[in-house]
Amino acid sequence: MNYNQGDIYQMYAYITAYKTALRCIILYPAINEQGLLPKWLVPNTVPKKYIEMKMIRLDDVERTLEDLEEVLLVL
Numbered sequence: 495m496n497y498n499q500g501d502i503y504q505m506y507a508y509i510t511a512y513k514t515a516l517r518c519i520i521l522y523p524a525i526n527e528q529g530l531l532p533k534w535l536v537p538n539t540v541p542k543k544y545i546e547m548k549m550i551r552l553d554d555v556e557r558t559l560e561d562l563e564e565v566l567l568v569l
Contacts (some may be wrong), residue, residue, distance in 0.1 A: 496546060497522070497532070499521070502520075502534070502545065503519050505518040505545045506518075506536065506545060509536055509543050509544075509545060510536065510539075510543075510564070515543065516541065516542070516543055516544070517543070517544050517545075517546060518526075518543075518544070518545045518546070519545075519546045519547075519548055520523070520545070520546070520547045520548070521548055521550050521565070522547065522548070522549055522550070523550060523551075523552045524549035524550055524551045524561070531546070531547045531548060531549065532546075532547050533545070533546045533547070534546075545548055548561075548565050549561070550565070552560060557568060
C-alpha cells in the first residue's frame with residue numbers, strides 16, 4: 495500500500511495538537527487485499543501516541559460499517 499507522505503505529516507500535526515488524543519487514524523479505501531499496515535509511534539510522547547493507517551471497504555454499506563466498527567473498537 496502506497497501512502498501520501500503529506501497525509502502522515504498532517505496526522506502528526508493533529509496528534510500533537512490534540513493533547514488527549516492517543517491515536518490518529520488515516521483511512522484509505524480498500525482496493526485489494528492489503529498486508530500489514532503501518533503504525534507509527536510518535537516520538538517523545540507521554541503517554542505513547544500512534545499514527546495508524548487503515549483500509550476501509552467501500553463496495554457494500556454493511557462491509558464498510560464492519561470495517562469502521564473494527565477500527566474504532568481496537569484500542
